[in-house]
Amino acid sequence: MPGLRVSGIYTDSLQALQSVSSTENIDILFMDIDMPSLSGLELASVLRAKTRKLIFTTAHSRYAFEAYEVAGDAFLLKPYSFAKFSTTINRLFAGMEQSAQAVQERDDYFLVKSKADDLAIIRIRYDEVIAFESAQNYIRIHLSGQRILTAYLTLKDILQLTAGRFEFKQFHRAFIISTWNISQIRGNTVHMINNLSFSVGDLYKKQFTAYLEEKLLTTSRK
Template sequence: MIRCIAIDDQLSSLQGLEKYILDTPNMRLVNSYTDPVLALKELSRAEPVDLIFMDINMPQISGLELAHAIRGKSRKLIFTTSHKEYAFEAYEAEGDAYLPKPYSYAKFLVTITRLFGNDYEASENNLANSESFLVKNKEEDHRAIMVKYADIIAFESFHNYVKIHTDKKIIIAYLSLKDVREQLNISKQFIQLHRAYIISIPHIQHIEGQRITLTNQLSFNVGDIYINEFKEFYNERVIISSRKK
């Protein structure tokens, strides 16, 4: 887990950065500041973190001055600023990266991956290999809910969200099925046989022709583009008597 601090006197910029951090797996925002003087006071006696994001052009004390004072409190330091002329000074202040505003989420993610490399990838692998994961549930004011893979019946695409059907309730998360495939451990226990569903194999109740019914009575026909994968899946598991009729 990459533990982060964000410092920016512009509230809108800070909120955008906070969202990027919250939307990125294996990153956690420890604290954020719009007041660089308060940041200096608190961070000087706080435990070190993995990463500090810092604006450069701030009142009372600049990001460059603040960086010199608290550089030892972070493994990595990323300067964020709309003033490109500060690039050289940023590196002089031992900055590890420089994100000129406005920067996209893609640019943000590329920078994080470049700085943390194997550490970040290892964290992703830990998430994929775990038996459960946390997801924010829209139906519970976006509270983070712990979900066990064993409890999941299906992931269902639902407008801009994904419904996670479990044996206890339905969780609605701001995800796509692409996010599910890329970030979660669905390689063995789950299969996608329809563009709108990723299903748990142990929760298949019965198959009739090309129609699949799950233990919660969710039912669908295999999608045309998944026919070959379905046939392979079915033939590997169906038991047929060897006796002659």
């Protein structure tokens, strides 16, 4: 389903407890109820504060009341259809995508001091940006029209700037790119529309794979 990215799958409740407890808060936690060691209900009572939404999935309708007792947000009775799954997700997160898009539309530019222009403050629209490139103590901002602007910034500054803007991704330690401006991907190499290219770094392969899984159109033929 577009917009969802799986960050972990566990068949052992104790392993799930250890892993989820040590991570940052997550958006959705899907929880079966019949599990060894700790039941899903017991596990949910411990991990509820770590997730924004808690969805129970089980083949037993008798657990419905207990699921809501531990602040479950939804209950999917197996077997359930993709339509049911999709409806549940959209209901729980109604309006979030539209709100995020509205924020991006209102806040469509940023200002930087240009090193080459005597630190003049330059207005840049997000949709002009092809990539941010780390270059020693500076950031090169690759823009449409083959323009490059250099600013005294760090990649950490850029990560903060682009947080919440879904088109910007980091697949290499020196680049944060606008995925809107990818021209092609060949194997492990990403080519941008301005002829900039780079190989996906080992530390970023998980994020890169998740991006491909979300965006790559594949056939349903068997």
